[in-house]
Amino acid sequence: MRLHQPQQQLLRPYIKQIHQFTVNPDGLSSMTAIPTGNVFLSLFWGSGAYTTLRPNSTELTASGGVYVSGQQFEIARHWVKEGEVNVIGLELTPNAIHQFFGVPQQETTGQVLPLEDICCNTATMLYRQVVNETNPVRQIHLVEEFLCRRMIAKKWQDNSSIAEAINLINLSRGSILVKDLAASLRISTRSLERRFLEAVGISPKAYSKIMQFNFAFRQLTLSKKHILDVITEAGYYDQPHFINHFRKVFGVSPGQFFDEYEKFLYSFKKDNDNITLDSMSGTLQAAGKLYVF
Structure with missing residues (x-):
């Protein structure tokens, strides 16, 4: 690839x-x-x-x-x-x-x-x-x-507030409240949600949840942190809250997922001790399988 x-x-x-x-x-x-x-x-x-x-x-x-x-x-x-x-x-x-x-x-x-x-x-x-x-x-x-x-x-106009909203959500790892996001952009919550839905396809809250989960998944996959520390750092209320979100995304529990991919992930971490999350391309490849996240 x-x-x-x-x-x-x-x-x-x-x-x-x-x-x-x-x-x-x-x-x-x-x-x-x-x-x-x-x-x-x-x-x-x-x-x-x-x-x-x-x-x-x-x-x-x-x-x-x-x-x-x-x-x-x-x-x-x-x-x-x-x-x-x-x-x-x-x-x-x-x-x-x-x-x-x-x-x-x-x-x-x-x-x-x-x-x-x-x-x-x-x-x-x-x-x-x-x-x-x-x-x-x-x-x-x-x-x-x-x-x-x-x-x-193109004949449609760019909406700079949406690009800025995406950036603020990413910087917060999905933890910023929609009302605080709207306040930072100096627009109403209703206007933000309407513009975001049209430009991104989902609400700012739904997008924030995706970013929150993706951050937690990267931490679990690429670092050696304990799951409880990752859950707290990512802003989940508790372990059941995270497990429920994980099931919605993967269709299985975190335990079932990591049982299946444990050997692959262990091999990757062992061979990449100096890797940092910020420098990840978001793509891992091993044993004929490609992972994008």
Whole structure:
């Protein structure tokens, strides 16, 4: 798997990183995505079909194309049963779908949708260009050119207060109260919630919960802290509160999850003693599995 940063200056405020990899049963066989508050634009093509499963949803399988993934509250597992699928996945900032395509982002929340179904009749052309291009660097350049054209041609206005609200929530690790957030932005709570829902796809409170959980999960996964210390640091009321949230995200308890992944996580920590959470790319890869969080 290769990680890239956007080359176009215009896109850097909206693209966190670009993943480029191939999924097949004999190599990198699956990807597990933990909710991060970010959204995704993905292109995939090849001889196989991409399957997605979440704890409380039915299994979905799709052929190649360009797709957007809105805000998610649950873990998502992706894999290819047979054949091979090439993937370019752009991890975007929480409000990027609205910025690039001008749609109210709540229309994409909890869903993976073909881009052409949302608003963009040029998605098929982009897909054909990328599939017909054999140079991986050039493929990403084509995607960036497409998004730059969208930004230059857009007729909707940016809302700087939303970007600032996202930053304040991230800095607080999801612990800031909505009323305090609105006060910091000098707008009413009602205006903040309305603007946030349109631009991010969920309420500021729901986004804060995602950031709170993601911080706690990173601490449990990458540090050697005790679970009770992590729960307190992340701002949960008590252990049952955290366990209940964990079950909603993963469909299993923390104990069940870490029993399954203990060997992988132990190996990663042992080999990366000097790692710091702030420098994590958010991607771990081992034993043919990719983890994004």
